[in-house]
Amino acid sequence: MVGIYAKDLNPREATREFFAELFGANLIASALLPARKSGLNQIFPALLSSKDSLDETFPFAPVMPLSTAVQLSKITRFANPTNTVAVLLRPCESRAAVELVKLRQISLDNVLLITRDCPGTVEPETFEEKASDTLPGFSDFTEEQIRPVCRMCEHPTAPVADINIGTFGADGGIILEAKTDKGEEILKHIALDAELSDTSARESALKSEAEKRTAFMEKNLAELKKEVAGIEGLVKFFAKCVDCHNCRTMCPVCYCNECFFDSATFHFEGPRYEEWTQRRGILAMPRDEILFHLGRMNHIGLSCVACGMCEQACPHDIRVGQLFTLISTTAQKELDIHAGRSLTDPLPLATFREDEFTEMGEEKV
Ligand code: SF4
Numbered sequence: 001m002v003g004i005y006a007k008d009l010n011p012r013e014a015t016r017e018f019f020a021e022l023f024g025a026n027l028i029a030s031a032l033l034p035a036r037k038s039g040l041n042q043i044f045p046a047l048l049s050s051k052d053s054l055d056e057t058f059p060f061a062p063v064m065p066l067s068t069a070v071q072l073s074k075i076t077r078f079a080n081p082t083n084t085v086a087v088l089l090r091p092c093e094s095r096a097a098v099e100l101v102k103l104r105q106i107s108l109d110n111v112l113l114i115t116r117d118c119p120g121t122v123e124p125e126t127f128e129e130k131a132s133d134t135l136p137g138f139s140d141f142t143e144e145q146i147r148p149v150c151r152m153c154e155h156p157t158a159p160v161a162d163i164n165i166g167t168f169g170a171d172g173g174i175i176l177e178a179k180t181d182k183g184e185e186i187l188k189h190i191a192l193d194a195e196l197s198d199t200s201a202r203e204s205a206l207k208s209e210a211e212k213r214t215a216f217m218e219k220n221l222a223e224l225k226k227e228v229a230g231i232e233g234l235v236k237f238f239a240k241c242v243d244c245h246n247c248r249t250m251c252p253v254c255y256c257n258e259c260f261f262d263s264a265t266f267h268f269e270g271p272r273y274e275e276w277t278q279r280r281g282i283l284a285m286p287r288d289e290i291l292f293h294l295g296r297m298n299h300i301g302l303s304c305v306a307c308g309m310c311e312q313a314c315p316h317d318i319r320v321g322q323l324f325t326l327i328s329t330t331a332q333k334e335l336d337i338h339a340g341r342s343l344t345d346p347l348p349l350a351t352f353r354e355d356e357f358t359e360m361g362e363e364k365v
């Protein structure tokens, strides 16, 4: 089912109204939505127990301080909520959630997965600078202020959801689309203004957005590829890296309780440092940052959803999210894997195909 909802309201108000209806009809017991931190100009996910707090929510705030997929993991990883919780996710958050379901870090039992179209986000500092009593919307920012990973994000709408809230192609209000049986069942209780039999305006808006982003992506990543070519390029790219691991901490698909790069494997005694220094004459410290990034690419490249949380968290503005986007999209395309595309896709690192890369000389044994 696809329909227009609250056509006289803007997307923010229409989405609040939709969630109010979900609460009012007892279809959900709680909801996880972006909300304004009390008295501040910052937006963080917040868990609401009733429609009374919906005025504090900003479902379309163009800023993403963290991936809500990680918060959904916190809520469901050890035991699911007893009653239905609705969670509103951007496409990259939904795709990260799909990967975390496959990695058994999220369970969708008692979760109503609602996604919304995303035109992009700005850095939290850029958002805060523009905010006053009224919080800024996407149109308050220039194209250049939108995060580069968003400008090349191939997913303006989410592949997996129970219900998607569409804004591309909407002419007032929002477009509600049921994408699962659960979503269909819920929408039967919602007062749509009209069912949408012709979705061509939406499809054409999504297509032109995707084309614009692909053009930017191709240009940007081609330049980046040249820049990081060879070990010298990579060393230069990460020259300012202080090995703080913030990029890993904020990555929604880096989920291990103990990271290999924090393990005893990387704890060395003084004599080892002396030995290395004697051998080389000079030892740059910290000494494992390139290995850390290569290891992380190896570990999560096939689950990377190109959200750019890593880049946003970097204290030295290293374009680590763009680099991971370059590596992960290339690797995923080569292997016909699309992180976050489907809950039923197998986990890449747990799957063995005998007939990969035959064009490179790999042979079945
Ligand atoms: S990466 Fe894509 S889905 Fe995520 S915030 Fe940017 S545009 Fe939106």
Ligand code: SF4
Pocket: 247, 250, 251, 252, 253, 254, 300, 303, 304, 305, 306, 307, 308, 309, 310, 311, 320, 321, 324, 325
């Ligand atoms: S590596 Fe960076 S871009 Fe990829 S999923 Fe993790 S945080 Fe997002």
Ligand code: SF4
Pocket: 240, 241, 242, 243, 244, 245, 246, 247, 248, 310, 313, 314, 315, 316, 318, 320
């Ligand atoms: S956040 Fe930046 S400085 Fe810290 S480890 Fe990652 S790339 Fe290096």
